[in-house]
Amino acid sequence: MSRKLNETDSGVLFLSGNEAVARGAWESGVHFAAAYPGTPSTEILEAIGEEYPEIDAQWAPNEKVGMETIAGASFGGARVLTAMKHVGLNVAADPLFTLSYIGSTGGIVIVSADDPGMHSSQNEQDNRLMARASKVAMLEPSDSQEAKDMVGEALRISEEFDTPVMLRLTTRISHSKSLVQAGPRTEVEVKGYQPDIAKRVPIPANARKMHSRVEKRLLALEKYGAESPLNRIEEGDRSLGIITSGISYQYVKETFPEASLLKLGMTNPLPWKLIEKFVGMVDRVMVCEENEPYLEERIRARLLVDVTGKDRVPIEGELSPELVRGALDPDADTSLAYGELELPARPPALCPGCPHRGAFYCLSKLKGSSTGDIGCYTLGLMPPHSALETTVCMGAAIGVLSGIEKATGREEMKRLVAAIGESTFVHSGITGLIDMVYNGNTGTVMIMDNSVTAMTGGQENPTTGKSLRGEPAPRLDLKELCRACGVKNVRVVDPHDLEEMEKVLREERAREELSVIITRRPCIMTYRPKRRAVAELDPDTCVSCRMCMNLGCPAISWDGEEGHPRINSMLCWPNCNLCVQVCPTGALSKDMGES
Amino acid sequence: MAARVTNVLICGTGGQGILTASEVLSSAAQAAGFDVKKSEVHGMAQRGGSVTSHVRYGEKVYSPLIERGTADVILAMEKLEALRWMHFLGPEGRMLVCDLEINPLTVNIGRAEYPDTDSMLEDCGAPYSLIPAFDVAEELGNMKVVNTVMLGALASRLELPAEAWSAAVEERLPEKALEVNRKAFEEGRRLAG
Numbered sequence: 001m002s003r004k005l006n007e008t009d010s011g012v013l014f015l016s017g018n019e020a021v022a023r024g025a026w027e028s029g030v031h032f033a034a035a036y037p038g039t040p041s042t043e044i045l046e047a048i049g050e051e052y053p054e055i056d057a058q059w060a061p062n063e064k065v066g067m068e069t070i071a072g073a074s075f076g077g078a079r080v081l082t083a084m085k086h087v088g089l090n091v092a093a094d095p096l097f098t099l100s101y102i103g104s105t106g107g108i109v110i111v112s113a114d115d116p117g118m119h120s121s122q123n124e125q126d127n128r129l130m131a132r133a134s135k136v137a138m139l140e141p142s143d144s145q146e147a148k149d150m151v152g153e154a155l156r157i158s159e160e161f162d163t164p165v166m167l168r169l170t171t172r173i174s175h176s177k178s179l180v181q182a183g184p185r186t187e188v189e190v191k192g193y194q195p196d197i198a199k200r201v202p203i204p205a206n207a208r209k210m211h212s213r214v215e216k217r218l219l220a221l222e223k224y225g226a227e228s229p230l231n232r233i234e235e236g237d238r239s240l241g242i243i244t245s246g247i248s249y250q251y252v253k254e255t256f257p258e259a260s261l262l263k264l265g266m267t268n269p270l271p272w273k274l275i276e277k278f279v280g281m282v283d284r285v286m287v288c289e290e291n292e293p294y295l296e297e298r299i300r301a302r303l304l305v306d307v308t309g310k311d312r313v314p315i316e317g318e319l320s321p322e323l324v325r326g327a328l329d330p331d332a333d334t335s336l337a338y339g340e341l342e343l344p345a346r347p348p349a350l351c352p353g354c355p356h357r358g359a360f361y362c363l364s365k366l367k368g369s370s371t372g373d374i375g376c377y378t379l380g381l382m383p384p385h386s387a388l389e390t391t392v393c394m395g396a397a398i399g400v401l402s403g404i405e406k407a408t409g410r411e412e413m414k415r416l417v418a419a420i421g422e423s424t425f426v427h428s429g430i431t432g433l434i435d436m437v438y439n440g441n442t443g444t445v446m447i448m449d450n451s452v453t454a455m456t457g458g459q460e461n462p463t464t465g466k467s468l469r470g471e472p473a474p475r476l477d478l479k480e481l482c483r484a485c486g487v488k489n490v491r492v493v494d495p496h497d498l499e500e501m502e503k504v505l506r507e508e509r510a511r512e513e514l515s516v517i518i519t520r521r522p523c524i525m526t527y528r529p530k531r532r533a534v535a536e537l538d539p540d541t542c543v544s545c546r547m548c549m550n551l552g553c554p555a556i557s558w559d560g561e562e563g564h565p566r567i568n569s570m571l572c573w574p575n576c577n578l579c580v581q582v583c584p585t586g587a588l589s590k591d592m593g594e595s
Numbered sequence: 596m597a598a599r600v601t602n603v604l605i606c607g608t609g610g611q612g613i614l615t616a617s618e619v620l621s622s623a624a625q626a627a628g629f630d631v632k633k634s635e636v637h638g639m640a641q642r643g644g645s646v647t648s649h650v651r652y653g654e655k656v657y658s659p660l661i662e663r664g665t666a667d668v669i670l671a672m673e674k675l676e677a678l679r680w681m682h683f684l685g686p687e688g689r690m691l692v693c694d695l696e697i698n699p700l701t702v703n704i705g706r707a708e709y710p711d712t713d714s715m716l717e718d719c720g721a722p723y724s725l726i727p728a729f730d731v732a733e734e735l736g737n738m739k740v741v742n743t744v745m746l747g748a749l750a751s752r753l754e755l756p757a758e759a760w761s762a763a764v765e766e767r768l769p770e771k772a773l774e775v776n777r778k779a780f781e782e783g784r785r786l787a788g
Contacts, residue, residue, distance in 0.1 A: 012625075014621060014622070014625055014631065040636075119636040120636070143632075143659075171636060172634060172659060172660065175634065175635055175636055176632060176633065176634040176635075176659035177621065177631075177632065177633045177634075177659075178630075178631070178632045178656075178659065179625065179630060179631060247659075250657045250658045250659065251657075251658050251660075253657040253658075254657040254658040254662070255662075320660050320662070320663075321658045321660055321661075321662035321663075322662050322663045322664075325662070334663075334664075335664075336663060336664040336682050337664055337684060337685060337686040337688075337721075338664075338681045338682055338684050338719060338720065338721045339682055340681075340682045341678050341679070341681065341682075341715070341719075343675060343678055343679050343710065344675070344699050344701050344702055344707035344708070344709070344710065345699065345701060345707075346608060346643075346644055346645040346675070346676075346679075346699035346700075346701075347644055347699070347700060347701070348609065348642035348643055348644035349642060349643045349644075349700040350642070351642065351643065376642065379642065382700070383704060383706060384704050455642075549703075549704055549705065552700060552703075552704055553703075554643055554700060554703065556703065557698050557702070557703045558703070558704075558705060570738075
């Protein structure tokens, strides 16, 4: 990812929106940053960790703790930043809504990276609504330059108006790169901690005063927004006026360069004076925004004007130049030179050598399945394993399993396990496990410990023994933790030891007591094997039973003409011999070396 | 109308180095003095799935995404992926396709068949060149330069100065393999030119 970012104080850098936020934090003197990884936000803290040692940066066990630590650091007078994906803000909503009342001491930037189109998410929630509900100021950049600049602006607003500021990104801002003018870091002094009970203890008597302050703050921010260059009118043809923000602005500029535009960079509170002026300037008003009709509904309600918006611009999915062109001009010629073809899909798959493959293979073989969670292992739902039946949110595998037992009794517990990664378990699975102990559940929780937060690209977490910057850190002992929660039966198994994996799954699901299985084997992203080794096939011994195909390994394909498997030597993972283990005739072999 | 923007869609499968290839192109465009944007998605979508990277450069670029039907070049690291994204190609565009087939998981486990991509490419009507990048890499004795061969082929279709390309290749590719990457680049340029 990012490199050489910190070597220039004045050059032009080619940065993703996320890297630009990191750069902006550094340039504006941020002292402390904490986050839990989540696509599309992860690279913000990664870039800070890799490039900007002046910022104290850390992975938090979840977004709520991240939000709380930056709140505390702000109380201590530091400039702070936290970042999360849209659904992460749900986890951190509790501190957010009250931190809004408390306000800031050191400037507070809360980055919410939403995922329109759900490239890597389970829902499409629009966190502009969260900024409004929590009554914090919100800025929305349209490219990397703005993403960088708005971090500094957000900190100034935060300190001047005593508010947390949400910097709302979307996937196409976070993961698009564009040119950014870099600047030097401006050091800002940490103000230090001064107790201030009336400001920071929202007992009802204080909280009522705080709320009153929040309402006044919103009015002051509205006035500020109407005069700030964050919001601007770009005059063009007055027959059509388009109100837009974020990435949608770029699509509008691309497809309707001649229209008059109101570009909003500050979208909570809205700059009503400016909006009224713009609406009065043009013959017809359209609102172009991704997902919810956030601007449209408020403009209709407040100004009582008819605007075109979600009757043309899709509410579902992310926008694109062609969608915006078609929506804003139904007569536009959007015919294509070459049409779309019906082709076999290429869905994501567990990597060759993935530790989860052994666990799901065994679960599937035993006709079992799982309540699932958020991580690479959600792919356990894919054929040939087809061994995952539910996913709700981070940590839900455990609560859902528990609830299924409450509804249906022990029977389903003989079939299902809760499948949850170690990072997700630490994030929000532990309380679910305590609930199972406390309320007398008997199911089996399978903690899939690959010693890394894998799906977001391989980040450290409290179980890996390393900090965000790769320095040694205390390692959370999952086995002892489960025991301390009151689970009597805790077993650790290598999921690539298929015989043992199968045995443990069989025994623990049959046990009429709560149990935890920790499947422990490192993610292939965390190490580089020293030698090359490829599974080899003896075609004369192969009986075409296709048992190896049940692994769903990307390195194995079926040669229909020859009637035996073909191993892709480029993909075959040296430290994995699952196919050798499942081959009943010994036709597959592999040199596994010493270990 | 806004000044002409060049649109390059790079596609392939997770793990093929799509993002590095689009970094090199973006660096070359930046070195040539253009405004540049590039866009892709990370996370779940990368686990062996279909991957695209949009690169756009010109005097001023707004959208980081290429509008469908306007790509000047589609650089496909795999044949099925070339067909999957063909609808992005503009009427004057051309596809540069690596002569490689990678089975999707659905094909591997027998739930789908890998289509006859050769005849589909022939029948689709879109201009394309099949680049034997693996053969070239094998001849050069380094299988890691496949994408550099493809970038060389891409260079032959774009009007970016040679110095911009060499600066980009030097900046973005490993230093110790610079010589073999230069050769791979030149061979790719020759094959598609």
